[in-house]
Amino acid sequence: MSEIMDTATVAVTEDRNKSSKWKDRFPLVVLFAINLALVTAVITLACWKKDSVCLTERCVITANRVISSMDRTIDPCVDFYQFACGGWTKSNPVPYWTSSWDRMAALKESLVQDVLQLLEPGELLGGEPAAVKKARVFYRTCMNDTEVSETATRRMRRALANIGLPAHPLNTTTLDWLYVIANIRRSLGFHLLFAFAVNVHVRNSTVHQMTLSQASVGFPEKLLLEPIKYKDAIDYYKTFITRSIEAYTGEIVGSMEFAEDVVKISGSLAQAMTPADTRSSAGRKLYEFNLQQLARGPNFNSPTWRTINWTRYFDILFENVNITLNATTDTVLIYDLPYLERLSEILHNANERTLARYLWWTTFAKFPPVTTELQKLSAEFSEKIHKLRIPKWRICTQNLMNNFGYAISYLYIKTKFDDLNKTKALEILEAIKEAFRGNVQSENWMDTITRKRALEKLDHMRSFVGYPQWVMNISQLDHHYKNVEVINGDKLTTFLNIRESSAISHLEKLRKIVNRNRWMAPTTVNAFYSYDQNLVNVPVGILRPPFFDNGIDAMDYGAVGGIMGHEITHGFDDRGRRFDQKGNLKNWWTNETLSKYRDRVECVIKQYNQYWMPELGRDFKVDGTKTKEENVADNEGIRVAFKAYKDKRKRRGLILPGMPNFDENRLFFLAYAQNWCGTITPQGLRNRLAVGKHSPNRIRVLGTLANSVEFADVWNCPTGSPMNPINKCVLW
Template identity: 30%
Template sequence: MDNYAYQPDDNGKPFAITRYPSVPRPANDYLVEVNSRSKFLKKPKFFKILSAVLIAVIILLLIVIIILTVQYYDKTYLSRICTSEECLKSAANLKLSLDSSTNPCDDFYQYTCGRWSKEHPNHGWFPTFSTFATISEQILLSTEEFLTSEETNDEPSPVTQARNFYKSCMDEDALDDLGLSVIFKYLKEVDLPSVPSFLTKSDDEIAEFHFDWLKSDAVIKKTFAMDVLIGFVVDSNMLNQSENAMYIGVPGLRCPLPSPFKKTGGDKSESAPDIDDLRRITNGNIIKFVLSTLYRNVTSKELKEDVLEQASDVLLNMTFEIDSLVANFSSESNDLQSQIVKDFQTRINEILRSDIKKDYPQILEKYLGFLFTGTNVTIDFDNDFFLLSQNDVDYLPRILSYVLTSSDIYLELYMWWVTVFAMIINTSSEIVEYIVKQTAPFYTGTAVLRSRSLDCSALVNSFMGMAVSYGLADRTFSNKTKPKVEQMLYDIKSAFMEHVKTISWMDQKTRTATLEKSKEMISFIGYPDWLLDKGALEIYYQGITLANNTYLDNMMSFIKLYVPSKLEVFRKINERNWSTDPLSVNAFNSFTNNAINLPMAILAFPIYHLGLEVLNYGAMGSILGHELTHGFDNEGRKHDKFGNYKEWWTHETIDTFEAKIECFVKQYDNFTLAGVEGHVQGKKTLGENIADNGGLRHAYWAYRKYVDRNGHEPKLPGFENFTDNQLFFIAFGSIWCETISPDDLESQIEYDEHSPNKIRVIGSLQNSKEFAQAFQCPVGSRMNPNTNKCQVW
């Protein structure tokens, strides 16, 4: 009879039955007859010696084989550990952040980032110190080094201009010498007096005073690129991205000049005064200081105290009333409508006559006339139109009612103050020191100020980012880094599209359109192709004239070109193009271009160049996935593959989608943070939370595609016991490590559309089956709750 036995596989597990023929049982080899033993013992001495030598040789050979085998396996083992400089840096960085005493299934953020704050102390340059801030810090230091380095003969003129710009910012003596004269120069340019008429006119003169506030609003906008009472911009037509449109309504454009109020929040302790009272006191002090200083400079006299107090009260009240009005109409508004200029003008006047028994004939025609004077564009009031949200439609009659019932002397005072305040922080050291001291209560975190050299470096970068990028750009980027990032994005997009094909809540029509939009989504990675072309860079900065000792004038050279250049593209055809500087440590999805923007600055350690692709996909890949998913979140889904704002999903799919995303709203509404009042706002942070969750999932499956193509990667030194899936999630968590004060967290929860970093990590991973499997988190643990996991993408 035949015998059967289990043949084990490579893992020692039986997988097949092998058939063997019947054979006689062999004798026991170790059983030897007694006669045989005695014969051996009687052999000559020579044979005994020979046998001993042979045994010694065999033992020696065995030892050599064992040594060689051990050496071979040591080399094989070592070859499975990445020892590159990038891997060693990544291993050290992660080790300095990980809190191994925390169970990753209890609090993965603490597990990944528990030691980050201790090992990465904030030296005060950033109110919140994070992984992203470490990159910004390095960019700032590199910018300073570049701007202070020796000029070369072959560098393009914009680079020389950037160095001169930096020198003008650093020349504090020149600022003190210029004093307030530069402010008076720009007041004159916008037809405003050196000191407001409220301070110089008699009561009789005030009664007869007339001020053209509408012209002043338009002129200030063209000169300082800021909205005062009326918001206006020419931008791509959201309903047809190939052309431009006019938008009018709620102010949204702030002056690009540096502001003394870099941060709000302040001391929120129980002993601190009410923040609104503190802000009013601070603003009042600054107003009175600036008014009295400029009045003294112009008239060589001291301003009467009662006049000063009255002017301060008027400005405080007007600022509060106008800011409140703007805030009431600044909430998110999804609707969009087009209105012919003349028709909308008629509609506004009908409302004004009804509300205040006044009107302003041809107000919009006059306003546009002031704005477009000096450009190559003529507005056709009978055919050109505005694009407006309902907030814009409601705001304009309200602000016009306010203005038409206000005194002209008050309106001039307000316009004067807004203009002066935009410039005042950029003048003499005396004024700067006073304002910094007054605004100190509004700063949170450490009170360490950056050196002026770093502030000037940041300023030059903000105004001349392309010129600075020319100097800092890696010349090998296009050949080395960019193709790898493009492949990563391709993998993520492929993972997303494969997922879309399996979605059950989406009908076929919407699915097809979603896949088409994904295919049409383009990317801008690193820096524009023309950046390293000297001639192209000089064309980009054409028209800019800079000196090395006129700091405010240098900034104004850029600002004064901004609005006219935007106005002049009104009739031009739009093309999808770069919309950020390469040195921005950020990434974003441009809905109107259906494009992902990934500047070169963010492609830096510790977010990229991490040595292993599992780390790159976990860190940078999750960011790319986040931006891709944004194109299909609660706002991105309203833009089609061309970027046009339209309804391109079926009503049934929209209803299902809206129902499913409520899961995220409820989940994030329940998140609170120790020592911080309130809870995360699930509705306000919805779009970002959808992008976080979807982006992480698609980055994970994109990495699995990488492994399928290339096989498993070597181990990270010090992390040999971790699987690649575990390392992926550790890399994801590590990019959100930060040091942040409770005050800043409260402000973030109240105002920011992003969830706090800790919640971004925990919320996304609670919904990740792949994470729970990687760390074997039991159902019911905090990181793998016994609830339905939220998912749409």
């Protein structure tokens, strides 16, 4: 203690003696300290402003993918799609078995390969669900080529006879067509002449309702409506029918005439259909009748309408189904009344033989080809019309995913998915919903009443991310597939069993309360918005790079975030705006706000109508009306995703290695654009323009970003440049 005290005393004494010297130096010391603090502050501020480089393995992989996909020789303010995707399109030609190839297709391919590995012989440790075993047998049976053609043909004839169709098509001169279409709908779920379904009631989303609408004729209606322009395709369709009938019957005489009959009535039905733009228009009318009114006819006492005996149709349809219909209380919602009226006239005046042949062929064509020769003809037709040569294993894999999606998801989630990704994805989705809220609150074109209702709908919008818990519960999963019978080695019988189980289950929904927790199969590589449930579904399948888990938030918000924003916007697009927060069809907009909304949608329609495809020529343009919902969702989806990202970012962000000139904001827009890197065949592009609801991938990028003020600011695009036009279309 004394030594310490002495030392302290000496120190104090010495400091006192030196105090005069320090007084002289004090200004210099203070100045040095201030300068040091300023330098430290500047360095700290510079480090705070400058994005840090992410050097994790995931970021290095992402950087390599992003850089290799780009074409940096292109000015991003002239053609951002080519700038972002030029390298990818050059190194990713369209595979021979498809008409288009893009990032989403590549991810699906990766998932398919994972599924095939999981389906290799052997069980998971501790056993596996019966549903998964059924899936394995289904795939092996689909791939089985050992069945004798004669045996398969006999089974096909027996199946046709069971639904009321003759074994020999060329001898068909008359047919009880009403019995056939009702029986086929009940036992196989096929839609012939018109589409019957049990759907969620449009005005009461807690119950189901019967609906009627127009149905596909089995060949693209767009082509049938322009027979001169698409003469080659139609002629080959006739050839395909002719050769298929010859292969099935072993007879040549009469097969060409048979094909002519089929195409003739197909064309008549196509002409009777309501055009797509009319069906999606705001002024489209829906009609609801009870069964008694439906039988009598909307115009009452119409003999043409009564060509379809609706009472008999419903009696056949619900035969052996545990449901009793009431003619006065059970109602049918009709989506396409003009079509049904024109259909009645066609049926009233139709030649019996022509109608019978059409029904025979369209049913036959929906069955899997049961012989080697029919399989070959089907493959040749696909290659000729769609320029595709699809390997059998791909067809079987797709059928597997369609029929056993939840069972496959069980395998995939158990072995491939990290639940932490589910949590992060949900956080992104909720952040984007909150950003959408901010946009709605700030819009000056919406009146107070409509804005309040829009926010209420957003509040009620549910988020389904990843997978439903019941999929991982073995007993619940097996219960889901309990009525599905798979016959090892018998493709046709298995096909019929699965179709019948699905069709009966569909009809039985009529008296059941609506399941408000419906998920798509988790292995689906996409995301969806449900109008009648008012929910966004982002399944496991898309929660992988390049859409998610890219190492930095900017990339994830630009990629999967843009998709999430797209789906949220569907709740408020030109279709979604017609449904309220509970999923009921209801106009919740004031007339004044609705008029302003339509003006903004019209801007988008006119913009996209101007885009044409250089690969095909100026005659092949985007249909802005047909694609308006998807275009609106693209535009507002990326806008709200960027806002969500900016709202989230409080401090510095991360950038990718090897990309020093690309800050996090630029990486966000690169990630969005590279979502849609893709290649497509000329025929595939024609088909997409003719029947697709989405714009071609290139236009999805150019059209969307040309409307983005934020994009133009981030990339310093001059006003009036292609990617920063003076006039922009902005909805929310």
